Amino acid sequence: MSARTNILNKLRTSLAGTKPRPDEFDESLVTGPWRYPPEERVARLRELMEAVHTEVHQTRQNDWPVLVAELLAKREITNLLYAPATPHGGQLASAWKDGTRKPELRVYDRPIEEWKVGLFNDVQASLTGTTGGIAATGSLVLWPDRNEPRLMSLVPPVHIALLKASGIHDNWYDMMTAQNWSAGLPTNVLLVSGPSKTADIEQVLAYGAHGPKELIVLILEDV
Amino acid sequence: MNQRIPVTELASDFKGRAREALADSQLRSNFRTAMDSLMRKRADAFSDEDEREGLRELGNHIRARSLSNLPDLLEQLETRLTANGIKVHWAETVEEANEIVHGLIEAHDGRQVVKGKSMVSEEMEMNDYLADRDIECLESDMGEYIVQLDNEKPSHIIMPAIHKNARQVSALFNEKLGEHVSEDVDELIQTGRRILRRKFLEADVGVSGVNFAIAETGTLLLVENEGNGRMSTTSPPVHIAVTGIEKVVSNLRDVVPLVSLLTRSALGQPITTYVNLISGPRKPDELDGPEEVHLVLLDNGRTGAFADAQMRQTLNCIRCGACMNHCPVYTRVGGHTYGEVYPGPIGKIVTPHMVGLDKVPDHPSASSLCGACGEVCPVKIPIPELLQRLRQENVQAPGHEPVSVKGAGSKYSRKELLMWRAWVMLNTRPAFYKLFLWGATRFRALAPKKAGPWTENHSAPVPAARSLHDLARDHLKNSSIRRERL
Amino acid sequence: MSELFYDAAPNATRVAPAREPERRYPDKPAEVSLFGTCVVDLFFPEAGLDAIRLLEQQGIQVHFPQQQSCCGQPAWTSGYREEARAVALAQLDLLDDGRPVVVPSGSCAGMFRHHYQELFAEEPDNLRRAEELAERTFELTEFLLKVCKVQLVDRGEKHKIALHTSCTARREMNTHLHARELLAQLDNVERIDHDHESECCGFGGTFSVRMPDISGAMVLDKTTALRGSGAAEAISADCGCLMNINGALEKQQQAFRGRHLASFLWERCGERQPGGEQ
Numbered sequence: 007m008s009a010r011t012n013i014l015n016k017l018r019t020s021l022a023g024t025k026p027r028p029d030e031f032d033e034s035l036v037t038g039p040w041r042y043p044p045e046e047r048v049a050r051l052r053e054l055m056e057a058v059h060t061e062v063h064q065t066r067q068n069d070w071p072v073l074v075a076e077l078l079a080k081r082e083i084t085n086l087l088y089a090p091a092t093p094h095g096g097q098l099a100s101a102w103k104d105g106t107r108k109p110e111l112r113v114y115d116r117p118i119e120e121w122k123v124g125l126f127n128d129v130q131a132s133l134t135g136t137t138g139g140i141a142a143t144g145s146l147v148l149w150p151d152r153n154e155p156r157l158m159s160l161v162p163p164v165h166i167a168l169l170k171a172s173g174i175h176d177n178w179y180d181m182m183t184a185q186n187w188s189a190g191l192p193t194n195v196l197l198v199s200g201p202s203k204t205a206d207i208e209q210v211l212a213y214g215a216h217g218p219k220e221l222i223v224l225i226l227e228d229v
Numbered sequence: 230m231n232q233r234i235p236v237t238e239l240a241s242d243f244k245g246r247a248r249e250a251l252a253d254s255q256l257r258s259n260f261r262t263a264m265d266s267l268m269r270k271r272a273d274a275f276s277d278e279d280e281r282e283g284l285r286e287l288g289n290h291i292r293a294r295s296l297s298n299l300p301d302l303l304e305q306l307e308t309r310l311t312a313n314g315i316k317v318h319w320a321e322t323v324e325e326a327n328e329i330v331h332g333l334i335e336a337h338d339g340r341q342v343v344k345g346k347s348m349v350s351e352e353m354e355m356n357d358y359l360a361d362r363d364i365e366c367l368e369s370d371m372g373e374y375i376v377q378l379d380n381e382k383p384s385h386i387i388m389p390a391i392h393k394n395a396r397q398v399s400a401l402f403n404e405k406l407g408e409h410v411s412e413d414v415d416e417l418i419q420t421g422r423r424i425l426r427r428k429f430l431e432a433d434v435g436v437s438g439v440n441f442a443i444a445e446t447g448t449l450l451l452v453e454n455e456g457n458g459r460m461s462t463t464s465p466p467v468h469i470a471v472t473g474i475e476k477v478v479s480n481l482r483d484v485v486p487l488v489s490l491l492t493r494s495a496l497g498q499p500i501t502t503y504v505n506l507i508s509g510p511r512k513p514d515e516l517d518g519p520e521e522v523h524l525v526l527l528d529n530g531r532t533g534a535f536a537d538a539q540m541r542q543t544l545n546c547i548r549c550g551a552c553m554n555h556c557p558v559y560t561r562v563g564g565h566t567y568g569e570v571y572p573g574p575i576g577k578i579v580t581p582h583m584v585g586l587d588k589v590p591d592h593p594s595a596s597s598l599c600g601a602c603g604e605v606c607p608v609k610i611p612i613p614e615l616l617q618r619l620r621q622e623n624v625q626a627p628g629h630e631p632v633s634v635k636g637a638g639s640k641y642s643r644k645e646l647l648m649w650r651a652w653v654m655l656n657t658r659p660a661f662y663k664l665f666l667w668g669a670t671r672f673r674a675l676a677p678k679k680a681g682p683w684t685e686n687h688s689a690p691v692p693a694a695r696s697l698h699d700l701a702r703d704h705l706k707n708s709s710i711r712r713e714r715l
Numbered sequence: 716m717s718e719l720f721y722d723a724a725p726n727a728t729r730v731a732p733a734r735e736p737e738r739r740y741p742d743k744p745a746e747v748s749l750f751g752t753c754v755v756d757l758f759f760p761e762a763g764l765d766a767i768r769l770l771e772q773q774g775i776q777v778h779f780p781q782q783q784s785c786c787g788q789p790a791w792t793s794g795y796r797e798e799a800r801a802v803a804l805a806q807l808d809l810l811d812d813g814r815p816v817v818v819p820s821g822s823c824a825g826m827f828r829h830h831y832q833e834l835f836a837e838e839p840d841n842l843r844r845a846e847e848l849a850e851r852t853f854e855l856t857e858f859l860l861k862v863c864k865v866q867l868v869d870r871g872e873k874h875k876i877a878l879h880t881s882c883t884a885r886r887e888m889n890t891h892l893h894a895r896e897l898l899a900q901l902d903n904v905e906r907i908d909h910d911h912e913s914e915c916c917g918f919g920g921t922f923s924v925r926m927p928d929i930s931g932a933m934v935l936d937k938t939t940a941l942r943g944s945g946a947a948e949a950i951s952a953d954c955g956c957l958m959n960i961n962g963a964l965e966k967q968q969q970a971f972r973g974r975h976l977a978s979f980l981w982e983r984c985g986e987r988q989p990g991g992e993q
Contacts, residue, residue, distance in 0.1 A: 009528070010319035013474060016532035017300040020541075024727040026298035029479070030290060035283045036485045054499060118517035122464075126430045143489075143500035155517040156463045160456060179485045188481045191446050193511065193518055194463075197504035202456035204418060205496075206372035206388060208259075208395050209266050212418040215371055216425060217456025217503070248928050282734055289731045297728035538726045557915045561932050595926050597919025597933070598792055599882035609731035614833075620794030640794075649790055649798040656753075657805040659782040669757055682924045686931035687962030690758060697751040697763035701779035704764060708771060 033179060040142035040177035047141040047174045048225055054144025058200035059213050061222045067229050071101030074166060077222060078109050078131060085110040087132040087162060089153040094135050094168055114158050125157060131164035138173035138181060140197070146223065147181065148196040156194050165218040170229045243591035246566040256392055260563050263391045267554040270497025271605065288490045289609035291483045292545035299535070302444045302477045303526065309447025313509040315522045326527045327358040330436070330469055333523055334364055337467055339433035345453065345461035346370035347438030348386055348548060349471045349527055351570045352583065355436070369425050369457035371418060378405050384564030386571060387495050387550040392563050425457065435461035435519065439472035441487060445480045448508045449524065452488060452501040459505050468519040474526050475544035487547060490607035495549040530582035530635070537633045539618055543578045545608040552602035552612060558595055567592065574602035578615045585636030586622060593619035666696040740861040746776040747815045752823045753785040754954040762954060762975030766819040766855050769981055773863040780809050786823040791830055792920050800834045807831065807844055816848065819855040819977055820953050821884025827852040829887055854884060855977060856893040856952050869901040871983035877909045877946035879916060879960065879973065881953035894952050894976055901983060909944035911936070918959035934963040942971045949973035
């Protein structure tokens with residue numbers, strides 16, 4: 007008999023004559039305490055993310071590429087990984103053509119095996135979009151895909167994320183219900199709530215454990 | 230790579246290890262400071278009592294509902310994961326689980342494994358198993374990395390290296406890595422980051438645990454702060470997740486309250502830095518992520534706990550560690566004293582089904598039953614009640630049927646049983662009891678100056694000159710209230 | 716939220732019982748029984764007597780059933796279920812007269828309130844009696860505060876005390892706030908918080924002799940915290956804790972001591988009290 011059969015048989019024997027408990031999920035318990043007037047969502051998300059060392063900027067749809075350039079210049083960053091096939095990638099690329107000196111743009115356009123060392127050792131920053139945000143916990147939601155693969159938001163020491171203000175939900179439950187997550191999920195979904203950190207030594211918080219040392223969120227207020 | 234010294238060999242038994250830990254003032258202060266801070270953070274994270282209690286009830290309900298339907302859910306999980314391209318393996322014992330993991334690594338000629346934090350892999354002692362087969366299995370969680378470097382086991386399920394301070398970690402890095410690192414925590418962490426980044430780059434296989442496996446969507450959910458979990462599950466070409474069979478929940482929405490309970494109870498955080506939901510290997514049009522994802526479902530005694538409706542509640546556990554953070558015993562003796570993978574209150578109730586009660590006979594007694602653990606448990610496991618039950622199992626007479634906990638009866642003592650029977654005689658026959666009171670008060674001067682272990686910490690107890698029975702009888706005879714009513 | 720017994724099968728998956736609603740208290744009765752507890756009986760009889768005096772001051776006739784012994788807790792917490800049951804049954808028979816039972820100890824009250832129902836779970840008749848006993852069992856402080864609605868008049872000098880609450884009072888009886896409220900009625904008494912106030916003193920019944928090293932470390936911390944609080948003495952409503960704390964203090968050759976709340980209240984508010992006598 008296989009391990010699978012043995013395990014399932016033992017469990018079934020132990021439950022003989024019983025019925026499964028009914029589902030009494032009370033959604034008000036995970037939504038009620040976590041509702042915000044629309045005008046407060048940005049402030050709530052910002053407060054929570056800043057509390058864990060995220061740099062947050064409120065900007066506008068037409069202004070953010072300039073801000074990105076400034077943020078990179080301030081850090082003397084010389085290259086940026088971006089996704090040209092996305093609308094925001096296209097916007098960044100055209101803004102980069104204004105003739106001033108800007109960091110080199112790099113593209114994640116090959117399977118990781120072909121440039122793992124380069125990604126790990128050379129890329130200094132990345133820019134990705136998000137599929138939304140969560141006010142209750144101060145989280146970004148990322149659905150990595152071919153254009154913006156999983157390691158893009160993880161390996162570079164600085165991660166810049168674009169977040170549309172209109173995409174901020176009150177709480178996680180609302181978001182997954184609104185977007186019908188239970189119908190099926192992509193390979194990877196991420197909630198990101200700050201730069202990588204650890205408190206494993208003496209409970210002292212240290213940022214930049216294994217992932218990005220810096221997370222910069224640009225909230226686009228007009229979209 | 231050095232073999233780990235099993236902690237159980239450091240001192241003979243629980244009491245011996247406790248004595249050593251209690252005498253180690255550095256260890257005591259490391260734990261007290263850390264646990265105080267964790268308790269404060271949890272309290273701050275649950276500032277609204279009604280919200281907290283409602284959520285705990287929901288957490289308990291979700292776990293109970295999942296367990297009440299566990300075999301069907303496991304099958305559903307397997308079906309969905311398989312449809313998503315994740316291969317599911319089943320293991321009854323840690324040996325089987327290790328063989329499966331080793332087989333998968335061998336199939337890819339893997340030599341280097343990088344591991345995210347996983348308590349189930351600790352149950353399996355996977356690092357040692359693979360090291361014996363010339364496969365390097367490196368911990369990547371900073372705390373786990375530190376304890377692995379020192380050939381130790383984790384002393385806390387969330388904060389594996391909490392027993393060490395920065396000075397001790399610095400000395401360890403200097404000794405084992407040959408790196409001169411100061412006691413600055415940032416510098417220590419950056420050293421770990423630098424070394425482990427290379428491993429993430431080179432590793433052939435990534436191993437992780439699972440916080441929740443979602444049957445509805447076929448999803449493995451992992452929470453973490455460091456990013457090593459994401460690294461281990463994304464960078465190497467193969468990802469092997471190992472988890473206990475109890476970790477499955479029905480629906481995606483079920484994890485909303487459970488994640489909130491977990492991160493707030495464990496660390497006082499509204500959420501961890503990363504919540505990582507994995508629903509498959511790399512798809513043809515994707516550019517990264519592992520080509521293969523495997524899930525190993527481990528029993529290791531869980532079906533035994535499941536068979537007993539009372540002990541089944543131990544499988545509610547979501548591994549937050551709040552019970553140990555709030556335990557006055559754990560705070561004083563630290564995690565290594567328990568000598569097993571899971572320390573603290575939760576360790577006392579889940580370990581017997583894994584290793585047998587006879588291997589941990591002192592665990593159920595090492596509690597004042599103060600109830601702090603049960604009060605903070607986010608999924609409302611009645612830990613004190615289960616400790617009390619294990620005490621009953623511990624003293625079962627030989628031959629007692631049915632055996633509901635493996636290794637029950639190892640604390641059975643005929644002498645102690647006779648003592649309790651005498652105690653019953655005394656307390657069920659008022660004449661005996663009164664005679665006892667009379668003797669104890671009358672001859673109080675003869676009370677022994679040494680009263681076993683009690684007088685190690687206390688002066689010898691001396692009975693009062695007159696018992697309450699006596700005083701009350703005399704008093705009530707003259708009571709004005711009584712007279713008025715008569 | 717959940718129906719506890721949605722499925723009556725003994726092997727059904729259990730859910731935690733719903734939160735206890737706030738206890739509803741009856742009007743002040745004319746008579747009560749005092750269950751003194753075995754520790755009070757032998758080591759702190761004055762505390763038991765003071766509890767009787769406090770109750771009488773409220774115009775209540777107190778009975779002290781002379782056949783009482785121990786609630787059964789030591790055997791219960793040691794895993795000797797049958798032995799605990801035998802002793803519990805004797806008390807259940809003794810206290811079967813319907814009179815409210817007042818207990819000057821959170822842990823023994825907790826035994827009546829909660830654990831007797833576990834002990835007699837398989838015996839319908841005894842279970843019914845145990846449930847009925849649970850309904851009319853009161854820990855002394857909650858009885859004074861919630862049933863008698865006592866208004867204490869403090870006749871003592873200015874005094875600082877630290878309050879140690881037993882874990883059973885705190886977590887099984889939810890009476891930790893009652894002692895605080897009673898003390899707050901005393902004008903000249905200042906209650907001072909001590910370090911790790913909510914932490915166990917390390918007694919735990921037989922825990923203190925089965926694990927003397929750990930228990931000793933706990934009581935050392937507790938006594939150090941109590942002494943360091945700046946209070947003149949410690950007050951507790953549980954004599955198990957007091958036996959532990961005072962025994963340790965004596966061994967440490969410290970002059971500081973703990974005292975039962977009943978004795979403390981009687982000393983400061985005893986004798987005739989306005990409105991006390993009916």
